[in-house]
Amino acid sequence: MKYFLIVAEELSFVRAAARVHIEPSPLSRTIKELENQLGVQLLHRSKGRIRLTWPGEVFREEARRIIAVIDSAKTKVISAAQGFHGRLRIGLADSLAPPRLTMLLARYREEEPRTEVRIVEMTVTEMLNGLSHGVIDIGFTVDHTSLPGFVKDPIWADRPAIVIPKNHPLLSFETIPISEALRYPLILCHPERCAGGYNAIRRLFGDPALPSLSVAEYASSHESMMMLVAAGYGIGIGLETQIALYRNPNVVVREMGDGVPSSVTYAVTMREERSRELEGFINRAIAIGEIPRPAGLVTL
Incomplete structure (x- = not known):
């Protein structure tokens, strides 16, 4: 097979x-x-x-599906042999690595030492397939689009920001209006490898504006975006917490104007009843985040 x-x-x-x-x-x-x-x-x-x-x-x-079940059985047995009494498999889409995720993983390891945690980076499509086939238990994405058959919990919010090269004309703005940003070549999230970020940009600019955007390059992560901006290929749009991880002396970060909304990170699971380990993990994520949990689950 x-x-x-x-x-x-x-x-x-x-x-x-x-x-x-x-x-x-x-x-x-x-x-x-x-x-x-x-x-x-x-x-x-x-x-x-x-x-x-x-x-x-x-x-x-x-x-x-069959191979996923077999692989799952193997890892469960190995985990049990190593002394773990639970297991949590996490899929990270959109190259997410916010500091709050580090805090979440550290807290969970401290409070649940007998639960094995495994993390894998993947695209949004791979994440949804992984959830459907039981390859992962939970996924994280900034994709706000409807995901029928899945449950989305809003975990935390990040402010979008604009990254510009040194000596760029946009430095004359303390906060940069979207209309001004659109005058220059953009470095955007890749529509497939970073679909969540790309969809967030679609929401930011509005679909009618997308065909007229001047796209210099697509980046699959904040790190590669910062590199391209520093090299002068264009200006980038990303999340403040992510950008902070990849500071570069040749770029400047500016806030976005025009009342731009924050970007929400979601925890995505299947509709089925969640395990104790999974429910506890999500509750800790919400406690670390800035968004209060809504009454009941958000099923889309």
Whole structure:
């Protein structure tokens, strides 16, 4: 099944074989044996090109779920053997690394030492798939868009800020109006690798303004954005707490004007009943954040 998933990703036996360090021919035979066992055709093969059949697409999702369950069982057993009595798997989207997250993890480790915590960075799409397939228990994102089937808890808020190179004309403003920022090339969050940040920018500027934006470059993290701004490629827009982690002597940070709203970080989980470890973790996150928890859960 793992071989099949890699072939389904690459849609090439040559590239897939290189990833698993075997020759293309035995890999192709392995997938053919899998098709014989299932009694269905998973792949269309035509002139060296392959694509998934509809049964292949269905099996891809089932294979992901089955492998996630098996991997989960393995890690649970290993954690138990190491003395842990609980486990919490966290997905971080949008390259989030705010100081409050550090405080949260430190407090949770101090108060729940027998719960193992694992963290993985991922895109918003990967986070939602990970939650759906049980690969992670909770995800963090700044994506404000509706996520049907998931529960979103607002955890904390951050102020957006503008990062500009030294000696830039915008330095004449103490707070920078959005209308002035739009006059210059922008470095924005990547629409796929940092979808939450990109959607936050869409909300900030409004969808009608997006086509007219002058985008110098897309960045997948605040760190790469700061680097590009320092190099003079354009001005960047990010979160104050994140920007503070990557201070650069060649850039200046200014507040945004026009009553720009704060950006909210959400904890995202599935609708199912949450475990004691997960509920306790979310409660600690809310206690550290600046947003009071609403009555009941926010289900979208």
